[in-house]
Amino acid sequence: MWLALEIGNSRLHWGLFRDKSLDYTWDTDHLSECQTINDLPAELLHFSISREVGEKISFHTPIFLASVVPHQTKLWQTHPHVRVIALEQIPLLNMYPTLGIDRALALWGAGKTWGFPMLVIDAGTALTFTGADGHQSLVGGAIMPGIGLQFTTLSEKTGQLPQVKTEIMSLPRRFSLNTQEAIQSGIIYTVLAGIKDFIAAWWQLFPESKIVLKGGDAILVVRHLRFLFPEIAENLILEPNLTFWGMWEIVSLILD
Ligand SMILES: Nc1ncnc2c1ncn2[C@@H]1O[C@H](COP(=O)(O)OP(=O)(O)OP(=O)(O)O)[C@@H](O)[C@H]1O
Ligand SMILES: CC(C)(CO)[C@@H](O)C(=O)NCCC(=O)O
Numbered sequence: 001m002w003l004a005l006e007i008g009n010s011r012l013h014w015g016l017f018r019d020k021s022l023d024y025t026w027d028t029d030h031l032s033e034c035q036t037i038n039d040l041p042a043e044l045l046h047f048s049i050s051r052e053v054g055e056k057i058s059f060h061t062p063i064f065l066a067s068v069v070p071h072q073t074k075l076w077q078t079h080p081h082v083r084v085i086a087l088e089q090i091p092l093l094n095m096y097p098t099l100g101i102d103r104a105l106a107l108w109g110a111g112k113t114w115g116f117p118m119l120v121i122d123a124g125t126a127l128t129f130t131g132a133d134g135h136q137s138l139v140g141g142a143i144m145p146g147i148g149l150q151f152t153t154l155s156e157k158t159g160q161l162p163q164v165k166t167e168i169m170s171l172p173r174r175f176s177l178n179t180q181e182a183i184q185s186g187i188i189y190t191v192l193a194g195i196k197d198f199i200a201a202w203w204q205l206f207p208e209s210k211i212v213l214k215g216g217d218a219i220l221v222v223r224h225l226r227f228l229f230p231e232i233a234e235n236l237i238l239e240p241n242l243t244f245w246g247m248w249e250i251v252s253l254i255l256d
């Protein structure tokens with residue numbers, strides 16, 4: 001039994017693995033800077049998870065960590081049972097040194113599960129595209145501000161734009177007559193058009209490629225894509241736990 005800990009820019013994502021199965025997943029907040037690992041033991045692991053999970057894990061349960069937030073990595077490295085997964089441990093070819101470990105793991109996990117070539121779209125804090133060819137070699141990708149970040153920066157960096165709700169249940173009018181809807185329209189339609197365009201460009205290169213979507217905003221993205229571009233949406237695979245599958249692939253090599 002081991003814990004997978006993915007440290008993203010917004011929060012911590014946890015997974016509890018037993019053998020090949022991912023028994024539970026949950027999210028918690030980042031550790032605050034003043035906390036040390038000695039403050040946490042049980043409390044932290046039990047924080048915001050069910051009693052059922054809490055009883056299964058202890059301070060001694062091994063934690064395999066993949067992080068894209070260096071100062072959070074530092075805090076967790078003081079934990080005696082934490083092992084940090086590094087880019088070099090991922091067998092993907094043609095990686096560049098500053099590639100995010102989350103992107104590499106998600107791509108590796110997706111390719112191992114559904115086959116290469118593969119494109120992963122992560123609709124998280126940042127919205128990223130990451131693709132590999134049929135030889136398990138990184139082709140490359142793109143990074144843009146995620147949906148939540150676009151809303152937040154717009155309100156924070158302007159004098160009179162409000163913070164608007166990110167969860168857009170139904171699509172706004174494209175040409176809006178109020179500020180809130182105009183912001184939603186601008187962000188959601190350009191994000192969806194951008195995703196459609198990247199997918200079209202990828203399928204030009206790799207017509208047979210599967211595409212997998214993950215991240216905090218993935219469900220929102222798929223819902224709207226279904227409405228606007230159903231032929232694209234029906235070919236997407238939604239897998240919230242993609243990074244954990246990538247971690248499982250790597251950790252089972254280590255534990256063998
Ligand atoms: N409960 C939630 N807490 C935080 N963000 C959420 C939540 N539900 C949906 N979101 C959305 O998810 C996005 C963040 O995605 P995610 O949680 O995958 O990010 P992350 O922790 O930074 O991971 P990554 O670094 O892989 O992007 C935000 O844009 C936010 O709008
Ligand atoms: C792009 C993010 C923030 C997505 O989580 C992360 O993968 C990261 O910090 N990447 C480093 C830069 C890169 O992947 O090229």
Ligand SMILES: [K+]
Pocket residue numbers: none
């Ligand atoms: K940064």
